[in-house]
Amino acid sequence: MLHHHGQYYDELYPGRVPLSVDLGPGHFGVELFFIISGFVILMTIERKKTVREFAISRAARLMPAFLAALVMATVIRTLSPVPVLDTPTVPQFLANLTMAPALFGQTPMDMPYWTLTYELVFYIGMGLILALGMLRWAEWFGLLAVAVGCLFIATLDVRLHHRSSIVLLVYYSNFFLIGICLYRIHTRMTRPITWIALVVAIAVTALGGGERSFDTPGRIYLPLTIAFTALVWFAISRHGKLLAWRPLVFLGVISYPLYLVHVVLGFAVIRWGVAHGWSTIEGVVAAGLVSLIMATLLHYFVEAPGRRWVRTALGRRQPPANPRLAS
Numbered sequence: 001m002l003h004h005h006g007q008y009y010d011e012l013y014p015g016r017v018p019l020s021v022d023l024g025p026g027h028f029g030v031e032l033f034f035i036i037s038g039f040v041i042l043m044t045i046e047r048k049k050t051v052r053e054f055a056i057s058r059a060a061r062l063m064p065a066f067l068a069a070l071v072m073a074t075v076i077r078t079l080s081p082v083p084v085l086d087t088p089t090v091p092q093f094l095a096n097l098t099m100a101p102a103l104f105g106q107t108p109m110d111m112p113y114w115t116l117t118y119e120l121v122f123y124i125g126m127g128l129i130l131a132l133g134m135l136r137w138a139e140w141f142g143l144l145a146v147a148v149g150c151l152f153i154a155t156l157d158v159r160l161h162h163r164s165s166i167v168l169l170v171y172y173s174n175f176f177l178i179g180i181c182l183y184r185i186h187t188r189m190t191r192p193i194t195w196i197a198l199v200v201a202i203a204v205t206a207l208g209g210g211e212r213s214f215d216t217p218g219r220i221y222l223p224l225t226i227a228f229t230a231l232v233w234f235a236i237s238r239h240g241k242l243l244a245w246r247p248l249v250f251l252g253v254i255s256y257p258l259y260l261v262h263v264v265l266g267f268a269v270i271r272w273g274v275a276h277g278w279s280t281i282e283g284v285v286a287a288g289l290v291s292l293i294m295a296t297l298l299h300y301f302v303e304a305p306g307r308r309w310v311r312t313a314l315g316r317r318q319p320p321a322n323p324r325l326a327s
Contacts, residue, residue: 002284006023007026013271032231041176091106092109100166139177139196149170153207178202178229181201256299257296258291
C-alpha cells in the first residue's frame with residue numbers, strides 16, 4: 001500500500017514532490033505474498049477431503065469481499081478515470097468476475113488484481129493434485145512446474161505468450177513451492193525431496209525476475225528471495241510469536257480487503273487532496289487511513305458474513321453422511 005500511495009502514484013500522476021524515502025521496492029511484496037500462499041493453501045487443502053470442500057472454502061474466503069471491491073473499483077474508475085486504465089466496459093467487468101480477466105483478453109479492474117489470476121491457477125493445480133490423491137507428491141509437482149517455467153523462459157518470449165505463461169505460473173511457481181516446502185518443515189513432514197525442492201525454488205531466482213518484477217536481475221532477486229524465505233521461516237517458528245502484536249494481527253485480519261481497495265480508492269483520495277493543496281505525505285497518510293477504514297468495513301460487513309453465507313448456501317447441498325447422527 002505504501003509503495004502504491006507513496007511511489008507508484010507518481011508514475012501515473014506526475015507533479016507531486018517525491019517523498020524522501022524510496023518506496024519503489026514495495027512491489028516485491030507480491031513474491032512474499034506467493035510464498036505465504038503456498039504455505040497456507042497446502043495447510044488448508046490437507047484438511048479437506050474433497051475438491052468440492054476446497055473449492056467452497058476458497059469461494060467463501062475470496063468472493064464476497066472481491067465482488068464488493070470490484071463494484072466499487074468499477075464505479076470509481078467510471079467517475080474518476082485512472083491513467084493507463086481505460087474506462088471500464090461490460091466485457092471487462094464480466095471477465096473480472098472470474099478473477100482471471102487476462103485469460104479472456106481483458107485487463108484487471110484494479111492494478112493489484114493481476115495476482116488473483118496466478119492465485120486462481122495455483123488453486124486449480126492444487127485441486128487437481130487433491131483429486132488425484134497425490135498431495136504427498138506436492139514437491140514433485142512443484143519442481144515440474146519450475147522446470148516447465150524455466151524451459152518456457154529459455155525458448156519463448158513470455159510477453160508474446162502471456163496467457164500461457166500465466167497458466168504455467170512462469171516466474172512465480174517457485175515462490176508457491178517455497179511456501180509448500182516451508183509448510184512441510186513446519187509440520188515436521190520433510191523428506192529429502194522437500195529440501196531439494198526448497199533449494200531449487202530459491203536458486204532459480206538467480207536467473208532474475210520477469211516483467212511484473214520489472215526484470216529484476218538475479219543479483220537482487222536471489223538475496224531478496226532468501227530474505228523472504230527466512231522471514232516466513234522465522235514467522236512460523238516458535239520465535240514468530242514475537243510478531244503477534246495486536247495491531248499487526250488486525251492488519252492481517254483485514255489484509256485481503258485492504259489489498260482489494262487500496263489502489264483505486266487511495267488514488268482517488270490523493271487526487272482530491274492534491275487538488276486542495278495537500279502535501280505528498282498528507283496525501284499518503286489520508287489515502288492509507290481511508291483505505292484502512294474501508295477495508296475494516298468490508299471485513300466486518302461483507303467478508304465475514306459473506307463467508308458464512310457462502311459456506312452455508314453451498315455446504316447444505318451436500319447431504320450429511322449419517323442423517324440420523326446429524327439430526
